[in-house]
Amino acid sequence: MVELLGPAEIRGLAAELDVRPTKKLGQNFVHDPNTVRRIVELAGVGAGDVVLEVGPGLGSLTLGLLGTGAEVIAVEIDPVLAERLPVTVAERGAEAAGRLTVVGADALRVRAAELPAEPVALVANLPYNVAVPVVLHLLAELPSLARGLVMVQTEVADRMAAGPGGRIYGVPSVKLAWYGRARKVAAVPRSVFWPVPNVDSALVSFERTDFESTVDEVNASGGVDREALFAVVDAAFAQRRKTLRAALAGWAGSAERAGALLTAAGIDPKTRGEQLGVGDFARIVAASRASGA
Incomplete structure (x- = not known):
């Protein structure tokens, strides 16, 4: 049994680590357990899956993913958060600790050789300012990624899932279509984040179809x-x-x-x-x- 984090636990961890969420790193931590459960359910991951999470932060989504029985590779650029994450998992779900690997790296530059296994799914609350570049980099670098569910700014979600003919259709739309099919699946209210962002969020699902191999x-x-x-x-x-x-x-x-x-x-x-x-x-x-x- 893995115990999820709530608002009090999130603020407690942030205070303990003296973490002040920054816009530069796009840090908005999910503190609502029900939102985490919803993301995990929509992601469709389970025991035996190797899941890649980018920017795990204080561990809200990480705990939810581990609760399914999946193995989680968490890529975290902040060394303080990367060091604390295994401790949080051990405290809230000891049996799951062995299924977590934390990789201290920039997701925009991480290479397949740095990961302990080949992930089949990407599930992440992505920093708004680098969401599309991160997804494109990971799809290019990790052919094993067959599907994904990412939380991004609503405007970015619309662009990622757009089809030809509209004003929001552009470079992200076409480049993602090279790899597969993306669709916007759900809105996420601002209130589930700390600090509360000044933009709306949405979940985008992705299924690799590999245009190049069609x-x-x-x-x-x-x-x-x-x-x-x-x-x-x-x-x-x-x-x-x-x-x-x-x-x-x-x-x-x-x-x-x-x-x-x-x-x-x-x-x-x-x-x-x-x-x-x-x-x-x-x-x-x-x-x-x-x-x-």
Whole structure:
């Protein structure tokens, strides 16, 4: 049995460690046990799963994940919090202590070789200011990550799960679509955090489908690697109000060549980036390669 943390325990731990949550590290600690239970339930993890948690903080979600019987690899950049986490787990669920590994590292730079096992799921309350870069880095670095559930700022959640055609659709939307399908699954009230953030939060679930290994798509695109596709995506949205012919001029070498490549890919040069799906961007890259670039 693992005992979860409540508001009093969270504040007590913070006082003991002299922890003052900072905006720089995006520290907003969840102090509501019911929210933790909800996240764990939606994540669908259990005994035998190896779960990666980023930014465990004082351990609220960590305890909930361990309570399912899963093994948890917690990546924590703050050395004070990293040192205290195993103690908290031992105090509130001794039998679970052996299933926790704390890795003191920056999640934006952590490598697979630093982890004791291959995680199959990412479950985390992510710092708002680096949420998307962290998810993209981990998906690229850890092919074993098959699914995830992350708590992020609502605006970021909307972008992560957006499809082509809307104003919120952009670079995060397309790059995540390269790896799989994301969807916004639930809102999270501000009141469950300490300190209370000045933005709303939401949960985003993710299932890896690996665009690059989808046979039909790869055959249609002629085989496209991630870096090449991401470069086109970045160029297309750097000036999102421009047509793709203009926006991709720098990437292609000229507006004329960009227009020719778009036409070869079956895309109207007057189209804007927000109207294209990941498959469309793949065709642009394939057209560029076919032209000898």
